[in-house]
Amino acid sequence: MISENEIKQYVAKILKDLAEQGQEAPLAQVTPGTPVTPGPSSRPAAPDEGAILPDILEEDLSERIDVPNPHNLEALKAIKKITPARIGVGRAGHRYLTHTLLRFRADHAVAMDAVFTDVPEEWMAEHNLPKFQTVCETKDMFLTRPDLGRRFGPEEAAKIKALVGSNNQVVVFVADGLSTKAVTVNAIDTLKAMTAGLKAFGIPLSVPFFVKYGRVGSEDAVSEITGAEVVVCLIGERPGLVTSESMSAYICYKAYPNIPEAKRTVISNIHRGGTPAVEAGSYIADLVKLMLEKKASGLDLKL
Amino acid sequence: MILKTKLAGQVFAFNHLTDVLARANDEKSGDVLLGRAARTVTERTAAKIVISNLTLEDIYENPVLPPEKDEVSRVLKEDLSLGIYSRIKKWTIGELRNWLLSHETSGEDIIRLSRGIEAEAAAAVAKLMTTMDLVSAASKIVVPSTCNTTIGLPGTLSFRNQPNHPADDLEGIKASLCEGLSYGSGDAILGVNPVEDTIDNTLAIMNLLYDFMEKWQIPTQNCVLAHVTTQMGAVEKGARCCALFQSLAGTQLANDGFGVTAKILEEAYDCIHQLGQAPGPNLLYFETGQGSEQSIDADEGVDMVTLEARCYGLARRFKPFMLNNVSGFIGPETHYDGRQIIRATLEDHFMGKLLGIPMGMAPCYTNHTKINQDDQEMATLLAAMAGANYYMGLPVGDDVMLAYLDTSYHDDATMREVLGRTPAPEFFEWMKKMELMDEKGRLTAKAGDASIFY
Numbered sequence: 001m002i003s004e005n006e007i008k009q010y011v012a013k014i015l016k017d018l019a020e021q022g023q024e025a026p027l028a029q030v031t032p033g034t035p036v037t038p039g040p041s042s043r044p045a046a047p048d049e050g051a052i053l054p055d056i057l058e059e060d061l062s063e064r065i066d067v068p069n070p071h072n073l074e075a076l077k078a079i080k081k082i083t084p085a086r087i088g089v090g091r092a093g094h095r096y097l098t099h100t101l102l103r104f105r106a107d108h109a110v111a112m113d114a115v116f117t118d119v120p121e122e123w124m125a126e127h128n129l130p131k132f133q134t135v136c137e138t139k140d141m142f143l144t145r146p147d148l149g150r151r152f153g154p155e156e157a158a159k160i161k162a163l164v165g166s167n168n169q170v171v172v173f174v175a176d177g178l179s180t181k182a183v184t185v186n187a188i189d190t191l192k193a194m195t196a197g198l199k200a201f202g203i204p205l206s207v208p209f210f211v212k213y214g215r216v217g218s219e220d221a222v223s224e225i226t227g228a229e230v231v232v233c234l235i236g237e238r239p240g241l242v243t244s245e246s247m248s249a250y251i252c253y254k255a256y257p258n259i260p261e262a263k264r265t266v267i268s269n270i271h272r273g274g275t276p277a278v279e280a281g282s283y284i285a286d287l288v289k290l291m292l293e294k295k296a297s298g299l300d301l302k303l
Numbered sequence: 304m305i306l307k308t309k310l311a312g313q314v315f316a317f318n319h320l321t322d323v324l325a326r327a328n329d330e331k332s333g334d335v336l337l338g339r340a341a342r343t344v345t346e347r348t349a350a351k352i353v354i355s356n357l358t359l360e361d362i363y364e365n366p367v368l369p370p371e372k373d374e375v376s377r378v379l380k381e382d383l384s385l386g387i388y389s390r391i392k393k394w395t396i397g398e399l400r401n402w403l404l405s406h407e408t409s410g411e412d413i414i415r416l417s418r419g420i421e422a423e424a425a426a427a428v429a430k431l432m433t434t435m436d437l438v439s440a441a442s443k444i445v446v447p448s449t450c451n452t453t454i455g456l457p458g459t460l461s462f463r464n465q466p467n468h469p470a471d472d473l474e475g476i477k478a479s480l481c482e483g484l485s486y487g488s489g490d491a492i493l494g495v496n497p498v499e500d501t502i503d504n505t506l507a508i509m510n511l512l513y514d515f516m517e518k519w520q521i522p523t524q525n526c527v528l529a530h531v532t533t534q535m536g537a538v539e540k541g542a543r544c545c546a547l548f549q550s551l552a553g554t555q556l557a558n559d560g561f562g563v564t565a566k567i568l569e570e571a572y573d574c575i576h577q578l579g580q581a582p583g584p585n586l587l588y589f590e591t592g593q594g595s596e597q598s599i600d601a602d603e604g605v606d607m608v609t610l611e612a613r614c615y616g617l618a619r620r621f622k623p624f625m626l627n628n629v630s631g632f633i634g635p636e637t638h639y640d641g642r643q644i645i646r647a648t649l650e651d652h653f654m655g656k657l658l659g660i661p662m663g664m665a666p667c668y669t670n671h672t673k674i675n676q677d678d679q680e681m682a683t684l685l686a687a688m689a690g691a692n693y694y695m696g697l698p699v700g701d702d703v704m705l706a707y708l709d710t711s712y713h714d715d716a717t718m719r720e721v722l723g724r725t726p727a728p729e730f731f732e733w734m735k736k737m738e739l740m741d742e743k744g745r746l747t748a749k750a751g752d753a754s755i756f757y
Contacts, residue, residue, distance in 0.1 A: 067752050075757030079478035086699035087482040091751045094716035111670035143635040144332045239670045240706035
């Protein structure tokens with residue numbers, strides 16, 4: 001058996017030999033049990049208080065090419081412009097370059113946080129949106145039980161009825177769905193444009209509200225509770241890596257629980273890179289007017 | 304059939320075969336959602352014990368869905384080799400597990416028994432197995448398949464190049480296609496999921512892929528993943544295509560939802576056999592995944608793992624070129640986290656191989672699930688060790704059309720190099736001719752540059 005002391009001596013000898021050979025001693029070589037005191041060479045540079053790294057998400061990926069010495073640089077630049085796919089990224093061996101990996105992680109982080117963060121109560125208060133909640137009690141329950149995100153308990157249903165009444169032509173509400181960010185970024189502008197549009201048509205609109213842990217099908221329950229002729233649900237879409245801010249509007253004529261999906265009219269991709277929120281709001285107003293005239297929505301509504 | 308056991312001083316009695324099959328599953332949120340999961344760990348273990356004692360005959364005599372009412376059950380029953388089955392029907396599921404894992408049992412032995420094993424029995428034995436069991440048993444089973452070229456041969460690992468585009472822009476599809484080929488992805492198939500399910504659009508993408516194969520003399524096959532009837536329409540209209548695609552489910556009710564029947568699949572086979580560009584004999588490409596039935600309320604009370612095995616039983620009749628499994632595609636209502644998706648990936652691969660299917664895997668995830676890149680990469684490496692025939696290949700794993708994450712062109716190259724596999728033989732020769740790969744299957748300095756095709 002080698003004693004601990006012998007090991008210490010052996011390590012010390014190696015370090016001395018290395019130093020004599022003019023090589024830097026490996027930083028990880030520390031005798032077991034002794035406190036680590038960083039030497040002059042391993043002391044970090046003093047923090048630069050004024051400096052900040054740029055936001056990696058601000059960079060336009062369509063401008064970036066990481067292939068060293070490409071066969072045809074102009075072609076590579078051109079094809080980067082015609083697809084949002086992450087091409088021309090180069091490689092470190094067979095793995096991603098560090099930048100590619102970090103940008104992927106950053107996009108995924110934003111997407112996940114858009115799903116797993118709740119819409120702030122302050123945001124609802126700021127925009128006068130009373131909050132109601134489906135029977136889901138937690139985010140986890142909401143994500144794993146799509147069926148529960150479509151239903152309200154009797155008390156909550158009574159509160160919605162008390163706010164909105166039970167004899168409505170058009171009812172609109174905002175639901176978190178699968179992206180908090182989609183809703184907080186787009187819903188207010190869409191609501192305002194839609195309200196203005198309907199006002200111009202002389203169509204009355206109920207008081208808007210917010211539904212926490214709401215799926216698309218929550219509009220069926222809302223429609224039933226409020227007696228709406230047309231119900232509009234503005235809801236966060238499942239985030240992709242390209243954007244986490246995409247919102248949809250699901251509009252339905254005389255909805256009821258378990259209505260076939262084909263009866264809904266959907267405007268998806270509402271975000272700054274797709275249909276802008278204001279534009280979507282005006283379009284929803286037009287659609288609502290048409291639905292009231294034709295008494296139909298979804299596939300039944302010939303557009 | 305005994306559906307009761309004592310365990311830890313308690314009696315656990317299960318109502319019927321379907322019940323015990325569900326309670327024996329390792330934890331999945333999909334089973335919890337429908338109230339089918341075991342309520343305690345002890346109950347789960349009790350269910351596994353009951354299953355281990357069932358015979359193949361018990362399972363055959365108690366179909367989870369009656370053949371008179373369900374087309375999938377009918378196909379499974381018709382395709383079972385009664386000759387082989389009768390030799391092994393007295394085996395218990397526990398004995399079947401031991402036999403599959405035994406050093407005395409070769410992959411060829413397993414394939415010889417395969418047609419005597421019912422889909423539900425394959426599911427039952429998977430429920431008794433751990434991760435290494437699933438990897439070990441499956442790794443013996445070799446199921447090659449031939450469309451235009453042959454994939455799934457020992458020592459090879461193949462990939463579907465999946466160059467989807469959010470607007471079906473043909474130049475945009477070509478851009479990702481070239482990127483992937485420059486990494487060696489595409490020897491299994493060049494396959495696009497279209498946004499617009501129309502005959503003309505499908506025809507245009509089929510021809511884009513085929514023309515590219517022809518221009519660059521790439522030994523592979525092409526496919527466009529529209530609805531199968533749309534693809535048939537395109538091929539009848541003159542599109543040049545090697546394989547036809549369709550999603551399958553494990554109940555007739557769910558297949559009705561997909562708009563597919565055994566008859567339509569037969570017609571699809573005849574269509575591509577007659578009008579397609581590849582000799583075959585394997586000309587169809589299927590996709591399945593745990594939970595697809597329950598996500599459209601069409602599970603008929605049967606658990607996800609058992610239904611998934613039934614998909615393979617259905618697929619088997621049509622001698623597919625490839626079947627790929629996408630159990631992570633739906634979300635947390637079926638698979639909650641990394642552990643559940645890793646488990647599902649290995650279960651599916653094992654059950655498919657046991658039933659004689661050329662399995663490819665798509666360990667994938669959506670952004671609303673607690674699964675991250677590390678989980679996905681673990682599932683990918685484990686399934687590769689288990690012997691998956693192929694994977695998908697996407698630019699940095701990000702599908703910009705379907706908005707989910709799958710294996711990347713880089714992952715494809717990584718798996719080949721780490722596990723010492725080469726592409727399908729003819730494609731390997733092509734890669735070397737293009738100076739993209741060396742003799743060992745390692746990427747050359749020239750690889751990873753899409754612009755070599757421009």
